[in-house]
Amino acid sequence: MSAAGDPLLRVEDLRVSFSTEDGLVQAVDGISYELGRGGTLGIVGESGSGKTVAALSVLGLTRTQGARVSGRIGFEGRDLLALSDEELRRVRGEEIAMVFQDPLSSLHPLFRVGAQIVEAIRAHRSVAKVKARARAIELFELVGIPDPARRVDAYPHELSGGMRQRAMIAMALANEPKLLIADEPTTALDVTVQAQILELLERLQRELSMAVVLVTHDLGVVAEMADHIAVMYAGRIVEVASAERIFTAPEHPYTWGLLQSIPTLDGPREELLEPIAGNPPSPLAPPSGCRFHPRCPYAQPEHARTDPILQPAPGHPDHRVACLLAPEVRRRLWSELREGRPPEQAAAAAGLPAPLLPSAAEAGV
Amino acid sequence: MTRYIVRRILWGVLLLVLVSALTFVLFRILPTADPARLRAGHNASPKVIAQIRVDLGLNKPLITQFWLYMKGLFLHFDLGYSYYSGASVRSLIFDRLPATLSLTLGAAFLWMAIGLPIGIVSALRRRSRMDRASMGTALVFVSMPEYWLGLIVLYLFAADIGQVKVFPGAGSYAGLTSDPGKWFSSLILPWLVLAAGFAAIYARVMRGSLIETMGQDYIRTARAKGLPERQVVLRHGVRAAITPILTIFALDVGVLLGGAVLVETVFDIPGIGRLNYDAITHADFPIIQGTVLIAALFIIVANILVDIAYAYLDPRVRFS
Numbered sequence A: 001m002s003a004a005g006d007p008l009l010r011v012e013d014l015r016v017s018f019s020t021e022d023g024l025v026q027a028v029d030g031i032s033y034e035l036g037r038g039g040t041l042g043i044v045g046e047s048g049s050g051k052t053v054a055a056l057s058v059l060g061l062t063r064t065q066g067a068r069v070s071g072r073i074g075f076e077g078r079d080l081l082a083l084s085d086e087e088l089r090r091v092r093g094e095e096i097a098m099v100f101q102d103p104l105s106s107l108h109p110l111f112r113v114g115a116q117i118v119e120a121i122r123a124h125r126s127v128a129k130v131k132a133r134a135r136a137i138e139l140f141e142l143v144g145i146p147d148p149a150r151r152v153d154a155y156p157h158e159l160s161g162g163m164r165q166r167a168m169i170a171m172a173l174a175n176e177p178k179l180l181i182a183d184e185p186t187t188a189l190d191v192t193v194q195a196q197i198l199e200l201l202e203r204l205q206r207e208l209s210m211a212v213v214l215v216t217h218d219l220g221v222v223a224e225m226a227d228h229i230a231v232m233y234a235g236r237i238v239e240v241a242s243a244e245r246i247f248t249a250p251e252h253p254y255t256w257g258l259l260q261s262i263p264t265l266d267g268p269r270e271e272l273l274e275p276i277a278g279n280p281p282s283p284l285a286p287p288s289g290c291r292f293h294p295r296c297p298y299a300q301p302e303h304a305r306t307d308p309i310l311q312p313a314p315g316h317p318d319h320r321v322a323c324l325l326a327p328e329v330r331r332r333l334w335s336e337l338r339e340g341r342p343p344e345q346a347a348a349a350a351g352l353p354a355p356l357l358p359s360a361a362e363a364g365v
Numbered sequence B: 001m002t003r004y005i006v007r008r009i010l011w012g013v014l015l016l017v018l019v020s021a022l023t024f025v026l027f028r029i030l031p032t033a034d035p036a037r038l039r040a041g042h043n044a045s046p047k048v049i050a051q052i053r054v055d056l057g058l059n060k061p062l063i064t065q066f067w068l069y070m071k072g073l074f075l076h077f078d079l080g081y082s083y084y085s086g087a088s089v090r091s092l093i094f095d096r097l098p099a100t101l102s103l104t105l106g107a108a109f110l111w112m113a114i115g116l117p118i119g120i121v122s123a124l125r126r127r128s129r130m131d132r133a134s135m136g137t138a139l140v141f142v143s144m145p146e147y148w149l150g151l152i153v154l155y156l157f158a159a160d161i162g163q164v165k166v167f168p169g170a171g172s173y174a175g176l177t178s179d180p181g182k183w184f185s186s187l188i189l190p191w192l193v194l195a196a197g198f199a200a201i202y203a204r205v206m207r208g209s210l211i212e213t214m215g216q217d218y219i220r221t222a223r224a225k226g227l228p229e230r231q232v233v234l235r236h237g238v239r240a241a242i243t244p245i246l247t248i249f250a251l252d253v254g255v256l257l258g259g260a261v262l263v264e265t266v267f268d269i270p271g272i273g274r275l276n277y278d279a280i281t282h283a284d285f286p287i288i289q290g291t292v293l294i295a296a297l298f299i300i301v302a303n304i305l306v307d308i309a310y311a312y313l314d315p316r317v318r319f320s
Helices: A051-058 A085-091 A113-122 A129-142 A161-173 A191-208 A219-225 A243-248 A253-260 A327-338 A343-349 A357-362 B002-029 B035-040 B046-056 B062-076 B089-124 B129-143 B146-157 B180-214 B217-224 B229-257 B261-266 B272-281 B285-313
Strands: A009-020 A023-035 A040-044 A068-075 A096-099 A179-183 A211-216 A228-233 A236-242 A311-313 A316-321
Touching (some): A009 A051, A023 A228, A051 A068, A051 A179, A051 A211, A096 B217, A179 A191, A219 A243, A253 A327, A327 A343, B089 B180, B089 B285, B272 B285
16 A cells, blocks of 8 residues: 555554553554555544544654553654654654644634744744744635735634634644644534535645545545545554545445445435444453454354454455455455345345344444 | 723722622621720710710711711712721721732732742642642642631741741831831741742642643644644643633732731731721721722722733633
8 A cells, every 4th residue: 555665654553552540541452554655544433443542643642641652653764653752843743744623622712823823833943933924824825715914813713614724724734744644624614614625635735745644534535535545443453445445345344334324425315324333342341352343243253252453355465454254255245235235134145144133232222 | 892891890889889888787787886885985974975976977877877978988088987096097098008918919929929830830740749749738728727827937937936036026017118128027927828828729720720721622733733842831731721810819819908817917917907807896887898898899800800801811702
């Protein structure tokens, strides 16, 4: 899944845990991925899957929360996890920038947005305030905020949700980072504004040729933008492939579930959306074996004992999946599901023995 | 904004009238010593007492008395005359104000200078030994009554009765203009005693407020854009966390300007609080009425100032 040349970002076996009063929470449990220069990786998963923690850890933003982080985060050959706080500070906002979910709470309520951008610039370059302000206005123009010279003096609460997120993006772009991490950048916005923000991100990525990690719970969001997609479940990557493969030939039952819960415009009106049964597992006590087995309609008894590892799908070395079902069975299941058959019928057609439905019910629908 | 302030001031005036009416009614109706009898001294004949009652206007109906009082107050800022000494209440209060101001403002400076840094460091090193130690100490100081603490420090450090004779003791207060050196040294112990409890409260409030602020999304943003941690804490964190502190600060100072009764009494500082305390022991109603009114005035002014300050501190606040 690497783009041309050395990858810009190479995350290897990243593990992040927090000790809480209830015990150790393993939020991210050994994930690895790569992202080439100018490429886009979508990280998709439900809330609680560890995707946000994984993204924050790249910038070392989990350090301050007392997280234990291990593994390696290679960025242009340096291991970000090994950097000192001060070295990491120089990377933040300069080489790697981040956009967050809720622009209202992510912008400081007491400072003008322009001043917050000026601060971002001056954290890394010694330029006069006047020059930094001119740059802020330029950035506002770049992200499509009308009347930028006036809007830089607005307070966050004086802007609309979409404008606020544009301002956040302008702030992230202030120092022309090589990598932009966008954590659910559209989730807090109105549907009509969501599309605009995604278009904006796409345009900026093209114009500035930066790499983007797009973290979202919504496969629809990454569909157009990402060239690769990693699907996370319970702190792990369960499937990673090119965006095209994820949408046309997904291999993991969880990915199927995600895909089937997206409404399609061309599908029949009465088409039922299949939600994934149950809730994400507690990170305090993840299920044994395959972590998805309590919610998987195709789970077999041994799946509760064996822990699957990411393995290439036959014939597609770049497409890796962590599933204990045999590849032929998976392909059969997906083709049945694509025909619109419900999971039980698909399982029967693929010749699977009766699934572990009791435990799927235990997962609490 | 001007309209808002004018409206707040008018409400404040109305509130002061209500406070006056309430104290008026309370002290006349509740069974207290008869001021006329007190004024007349021992073994006074009923005739003398009746004469004094007429002189003080106590024979008029309560509502008339109140009307006359309000008239004098609004037309001449006349707060009446002490039943006991006959001195003008207004001039008594103005005479006592500098001592109370000195005590309050000095202590306020101290408790902010001590409490806030401790609160900030405690918030940043949460659950550290330093945090536990300072919050434990704060709890002790919060729990100590200030008159008790006052007596203890006098016993330990006062120049006259102390075990270690370092600071001037009770009753050594001198005006700032008459003897600045003595003014300062005589106030050291009262300042410390008055500031101790407040510093403890402020440290705890600052700690709580900053801990909450440091968990906000915008602090994460400040870190994500590569600001040095110092700037993240001071400019982004403390700036937002300090707003609740300023609110209680203005109100606390307002209350104390109305008289730090306990500390002024223990250290025998001739302030408003001491004046009030003496007036209560003598049932000197005009002075009580005057000091209560002044105290209410300070609190109302402090409240208005807090509201105005908020508009400058937080752009989201708009007057309506």
